[in-house]
Amino acid sequence: MIEKKIAIAVAETVAEVCGQTVDHRDIILQKTRKDVEGDLTLVVFPFVKAFRQSPEQVAGILGKALLEKVDDVEHYTVVKGFLNLILADRYWSGFLYNAVDQSAVEKETTQHQDRDSGHRQERDPAQHQETGPGKHQDHDPARHPVIVEYSSPNTNKPLHLGHVRNNLLGYSVACLLEAAGKKVIRANLVNDRGIHICKSMLAWLKYGKGVTPETSGKKGDKLVGDFYVKFESELRKQAGEIMEGKGVSEEEARNGAPLMQEARDLLRRWEQRDPGVVEVWKKMNGWVYEGFDATYKRMGVRFDKMYYESDTYLTGREIVLEGLRDGALYQREDGSVWADLGRYKMDGKLLLRADGTSVYMTQDIGTAQLRYEEFAPGQMIYVVGNEQDHHFKVLKLILQLLGKPYADNIHHLSYGMVELPDGRMKSREGTVVDADDLMDEMVATARRTTEELGKTHDFSEEDKEALYHTIGMGALKYFILRVDPRKNMLFNPEESIDINGNTGPFIQYSYARICSVLRKAGEPRLQEAFRMDESIRMNKKEKQLLKTLYDYDQVLAEAASEMSPAKMANYMYEVAREFNQFYHDHSILNEPDRSTSNFRLSLSQLTAHVIKTGMALLGIEVPVRM
RNA sequence: GGUUCCGUAGCUCAGCUGGAUAGAGCAACAGCCUUCUAAGCUGUGGGUCCUUGGUUCGAAUCCAAGCGGAAUCACCA
Numbered sequence: 001m002i003e004k005k006i007a008i009a010v011a012e013t014v015a016e017v018c019g020q021t022v023d024h025r026d027i028i029l030q031k032t033r034k035d036v037e038g039d040l041t042l043v044v045f046p047f048v049k050a051f052r053q054s055p056e057q058v059a060g061i062l063g064k065a066l067l068e069k070v071d072d073v074e075h076y077t078v079v080k081g082f083l084n085l086i087l088a089d090r091y092w093s094g095f096l097y098n099a100v101d102q103s104a105v106e107k108e109t110t111q112h113q114d115r116d117s118g119h120r121q122e123r124d125p126a127q128h129q130e131t132g133p134g135k136h137q138d139h140d141p142a143r144h145p146v147i148v149e150y151s152s153p154n155t156n157k158p159l160h161l162g163h164v165r166n167n168l169l170g171y172s173v174a175c176l177l178e179a180a181g182k183k184v185i186r187a188n189l190v191n192d193r194g195i196h197i198c199k200s201m202l203a204w205l206k207y208g209k210g211v212t213p214e215t216s217g218k219k220g221d222k223l224v225g226d227f228y229v230k231f232e233s234e235l236r237k238q239a240g241e242i243m244e245g246k247g248v249s250e251e252e253a254r255n256g257a258p259l260m261q262e263a264r265d266l267l268r269r270w271e272q273r274d275p276g277v278v279e280v281w282k283k284m285n286g287w288v289y290e291g292f293d294a295t296y297k298r299m300g301v302r303f304d305k306m307y308y309e310s311d312t313y314l315t316g317r318e319i320v321l322e323g324l325r326d327g328a329l330y331q332r333e334d335g336s337v338w339a340d341l342g343r344y345k346m347d348g349k350l351l352l353r354a355d356g357t358s359v360y361m362t363q364d365i366g367t368a369q370l371r372y373e374e375f376a377p378g379q380m381i382y383v384v385g386n387e388q389d390h391h392f393k394v395l396k397l398i399l400q401l402l403g404k405p406y407a408d409n410i411h412h413l414s415y416g417m418v419e420l421p422d423g424r425m426k427s428r429e430g431t432v433v434d435a436d437d438l439m440d441e442m443v444a445t446a447r448r449t450t451e452e453l454g455k456t457h458d459f460s461e462e463d464k465e466a467l468y469h470t471i472g473m474g475a476l477k478y479f480i481l482r483v484d485p486r487k488n489m490l491f492n493p494e495e496s497i498d499i500n501g502n503t504g505p506f507i508q509y510s511y512a513r514i515c516s517v518l519r520k521a522g523e524p525r526l527q528e529a530f531r532m533d534e535s536i537r538m539n540k541k542e543k544q545l546l547k548t549l550y551d552y553d554q555v556l557a558e559a560a561s562e563m564s565p566a567k568m569a570n571y572m573y574e575v576a577r578e579f580n581q582f583y584h585d586h587s588i589l590n591e592p593d594r595s596t597s598n599f600r601l602s603l604s605q606l607t608a609h610v611i612k613t614g615m616a617l618l619g620i621e622v623p624v625r626m
Numbered sequence: 627g628g629u630u631c632c633g634u635a636g637c638u639c640a641g642c643u644g645g646a647u648a649g650a651g652c653a654a655c656a657g658c659c660u661u662c663u664a665a666g667c668u669g670u671g672g673g674u675c676c677u678u679g680g681u682u683c684g685a686a687u688c689c690a691a692g693c694g695g696a697a698u699c700a701c702c703a
Contacts, residue, residue, distance in 0.1 A: 080646065082645080346629095503665090566639095583667090
């Protein structure tokens with residue numbers, strides 16, 4: 001790390017000249033602005049007092065000292081209080097050849113990608129994620145893995161745009177953490193019980209006439225969702241009649257409607273394990289899971305561990321009762337059990353109803369316990385929308401109240417809502433964007449655009465379909481992941497399928513172009529190019545691209561620690577843009593000077609590797625041709 | 627009403643652990659394909675970084691207050 005060497009040298013110099021000690025870790029070097037000559041910049045203002053000289057003079061003193069003390073510092077300039085350091089080209093090219101060597105030779109210059117030998121899996125995070133459990137067994141991360149929970153669907157409705165952001169975020173965060181060296185468990189908590197499922201069941205029993213996904217040709221989750229909608233519309237009818245007749249409020253009317261009572265009755269029977277009810281429940285949930293699996297598969301997300309609330313709420317109830325016995329919780333006269341959060345200046349939280357049934361919070365307590373017992377995780381990350389900020393705050397406090405050792409390991413990765421151009425999605429107003437429909441549309445657009453450009457005539461039908469999928473999903477994923485998770489985001493359907501500018505397909509296209517060049521170069525030529533060439537002199541674009549690639553490790557570390565795929569996404573765009581500029585201005589294979597041509601090949605090679613690796617951490621595939 | 631989050635170009639977003647002249651894309655306009663993929667590249671115009679105060683050599687970035695928006699404060703999940 002040259003930054004560290006420089007920082008130490010600066011600290012030494014300050015000590016020598018002023019007799020003051022500075023911790024080298026407090027000396028921060030930043031990247032030099034693009035419009036100024038230099039690679040690294042030291043802001044000297046913090047040292048002027050110690051030197052009792054002008055900023056320019058201080059910069060000069062430090063610059064001269066660094067020239068002597070640090071080999072790769074070749075030259076410096078001083079602009080006001082900024083000391084700009086220029087590193088030797090050999091430093092950058094050294095990085096390049098080392099990185100290319102480490103990442104191993106890209107073999108994706110042809111369509112046959114899977115003949116890689118295994119040695120590169122160690123270093124390629126995108127590969128690493130496929131290796132699953134069992135790695136790092138002797139290290140801390142394995143003993144205390146990170147559990148990332150995401151998706152968390154209800155089983156009464158199909159997945160929609162909100163789930164899409166959740167799934168993409170969760171999956172990507174898991175990948176980023178893995179790439180940063182953690183052992184990660186991807187978990188899904190399925191909300192498979194409750195009144196909402198009973199509504200779908202009731203509607204199916206009453207109006208379904210035994211229809212199944214097979215007989216209707218409908219995806220299971222869609223079919224069940226239809227019955228949920230059917231229930232709601234029938235309920236609205238009943239409630240409407242009651243309101244007119246009795247003049248009661250809408251809520252009262254809904255609650256009093258016969259359908260609602262039937263649904264509640266169904267829930268009670270479910271909790272009592274009525275065999276007939278349980279059978280319908282299992283059957284309909286089964287349909288939903290098949291539907292979800294198809295959607296997940298298409299979306300490219302997966303899970304290592306499934307949790308079902310129908311299991312975890314029981315554990316939750318036990319813990320709550322235990323807490324009651326221990327005196328951590330208290331019971332009211334009606335028999336309901338509560339957590340007193342008065343010491344945190346919050347209202348009490350109900351954990352068990354008077355009739356002994358449990359609520360959402362109860363179930364989350366149980367889930368946390370089960371995870372703790374099975375995995376002893378160092379951290380439990382919950383990818384859940386910011387509408388539940390309060391819920392997770394309370395969950396953490398209750399677990400503390402119960403004296404659970406894992407209470408502090410809970411982290412709510414809170415993300416903002418997805419809004420549509422005309423406001424929030426509202427199921428009642430039918431403005432919900434269905435996940436499957438959305439993917440269909442993205443792929444269809446990718447198909448249309450690709451066919452218009454007509455570069456894929458010689459593709460097989462199979463390859464074409466795969467390509468459309470890759471591009472369509474790339475557009476969707478990048479569009480969603482490039483914005484800071486914390487922020488609400490606007491989903492504009494028209495912009496999301498754009499493929500020019502700051503988009504997923506732009507980055508994919510850059511990758512495909514590189515592959516095209518590498519393919520043309522051929523294997524022997526690539527081998528020749530990987531040899532370190534000390535004499536190389538870089539031009540501006542080459543150096544700019546190389547410096548951008550150099551940042552990868554830093555960006556990965558930040559994206560992982562901040563759990564922000566957006567960091568990686570925006571960096572990917574920067575890499576692609578830098579490459580395109582370089583590619584536009586300089587010829588790679590047609591360059592007459594052999595060593596320059598070789599250098600550019602290596603540079604392209606590393607760019608391709610960085611793009612492929614980084615995009616994989618976003619869950620985005622890159623095509624070798626498009 | 628309390629709490630939390632957000633406010634940057636016409637639009638969508640970067641930049642925020644304090645550093646130089648605040649950046650991209652889209653949209654608009656003007657250029658660049660006999661040369662490795664033009665899904666690309668280059669240029670022009672476009673800013674009260676919500677407001678006011680404070681801290682500092684230096685604030686879009688930190689602090690306080692205000693304004694505007696969102697979420698939440700369920701015996702829903």
